[in-house]
Amino acid sequence: MSAQLFVVATPIGHLDDMTYRAIDVLKSVAIIAAEDTRQSALLMKHYNIATPLTACHDHNESNKIDILIERLKKGDNIALVSDAGTPLISDPGFKLVRAAQENGIRVTPVPGACAAIAALSSVGLPSDHFSFEGFLSSKQSQRLLQLEKLKANTHTMIIYEAPHRILDSVADMVNVFGGDRQVGFAREITKTFETIKKMSLAELHAFIESDRNQQKGEIVLVIAGATEEKDLEQEALDKLLLRLLQDLSVKAASQLAADLTGMKKKVAYQRALELTSAND
Known part of the structure; x- marks a missing residue:
């Protein structure tokens, strides 16, 4: 089987949230690309994982990609980890994963904790x-x-x-x-x-x-998302504009709607244009 890049989730706090599969993968790969090798070293020590670590973070990821991709092409499995949680979720790793995909290398997720x-x-x-x-x-x-x-x-x-x-x-x-x-x-x-x-x-x-x-x-x-009350306000505005547009120009209708509702004239004008286009 050709080499794989494993994207491995690690605990976000409680060490017991490490999965059995994640431990097995980290022990079996040739090297672990870590956001912070000092931070990851503590986790590896806790689980008696002796796999070598190499830094792969925001400041060096672009320069490290060629080296890691070359090792993958030669048959070395590599694991990618961040300081905590799932890599790439507001953490480094996207460039490496993209490069692996572009080079036909299989990328395998090892899911786990995500804040x-x-x-x-x-x-x-x-x-x-x-x-x-x-x-x-x-x-x-x-x-x-x-x-x-x-x-x-x-x-x-x-x-x-x-x-x-x-x-x-x-x-x-x-x-x-x-x-x-x-x-x-x-x-x-x-x-x-x-x-x-x-x-x-x-x-x-x-x-x-x-x-x-x-x-x-x-x-x-x-x-929480915006409530339906906002939708009702928009519906009421649309009804007002549609009625005004029966007798007035877009400019006059939007000006009057802005005066009546207190909304910005530019917003009313843009919505009046949209309604006019939709009814053409």
């Missing part, structure tokens, strides 16, 4: 339709733009956030999504100080502001 899915499964928000948004921008201006784009999403959204930014990010979410929007807060999943709660964004901001311990560790936010 995003663990949080989604435990906070009590709809899980039938969700999106993973990763980390938001560290710059507030960019973060606000990202949140504005997500504001109207009706599905559940999963976001990772750094502890030193969590308070500011939640404050921005309150401003953009509204303080009543429901959110799941999952911190330090599977670890000693695990915290899993569901509340409104306004309540979450007050909770983490009053307890600095909640501003530490690995944090996952699971945010």
